[in-house]
Amino acid sequence: MKKELTQKGTTPEELHYNYYSAEKYEDDIRRAIPGYGEMHTGIKKALATEFGAKKITVLELGIGTGLTAQVVLDNVNVGKYLGIDFSQSMLNGARKRLERYPVELELGDYAAVDFPKENGLVISVISIHHQATPRDKKKLFKKIYKCLSADGIFLFGDLFTQRNEHEAALNxxxxxxxxxxxxxxxxxxAEWAHHYKFVNHLAAIEDQIKWLKQAGFTDVEVLYSKFNTAAIIAKKGG
Ligand SMILES: C[S@@+](CC[C@H](N)C(=O)[O-])C[C@H]1O[C@@H](n2cnc3c(N)ncnc32)[C@H](O)[C@@H]1O
Incomplete structure (x- = not known):
């Protein structure tokens, strides 16, 4: 019954994340996402520029097996780190990868659970495109904005499309x-192509920048982009 009510690609079962080993997932994501490594290098640079040695509280949405988390934990002075994911098997991978770091992991749907307040950084990489509708994405951006501290930052890496049809087709x-x-x-x-074509819910990067600004973010910039992969930095306080 629940399946009929949910949009395709919005549960861990439909995303297949519960069936893969962490090793297979990690090999797949590195190969399947254009610019995956370069985007994380861009994120690493932004973390150094924005936070330096400052101690911050971090919330990660869709932590997966902890690949993005490890980049943050190795490059930022982290006080608290909470990673949320709705796939238990991905969280098992994260627990193993991040065993030497002080990370708290929570099983849950980040669209539904309450977030802790006063985060210095909210980060999410290759996850929010699973929010099926523009309404879902807008609602999440507002929730992220609210849970940041006054000078907090949202780092958002994901798959996007573009408003211009020709640019979108080319990418x-x-x-x-x-x-x-x-x-x-x-x-x-076949699995990757199916996932990309029928399970993902991409939205235009221009629209998502607009929605981030509507949520309250004062300064929104594209940090990195290659084809449909991009990373955005959104600052609450400008
Ligand atoms: C492709 S992984 C990316 C993880 C990490 N950033 C990386 O680069 O490996 C996306 C993760 O988001 C999780 N996810 C997607 N939608 C979610 C939701 N609504 N609530 C919680 N987790 C979600 C998936 O279970 C998956 O583990």
């Missing part, structure tokens, strides 16, 4: 080309 072609070039076999390519 989609490049994205699929990247999948063809990087899949280890045809079965993997």
């Amino acid at each position: 989609e072609a490049y994205h699929f080309h990247h999948l063809v070039e990087n899949a280890v076999d045809e079965k993997t390519l």
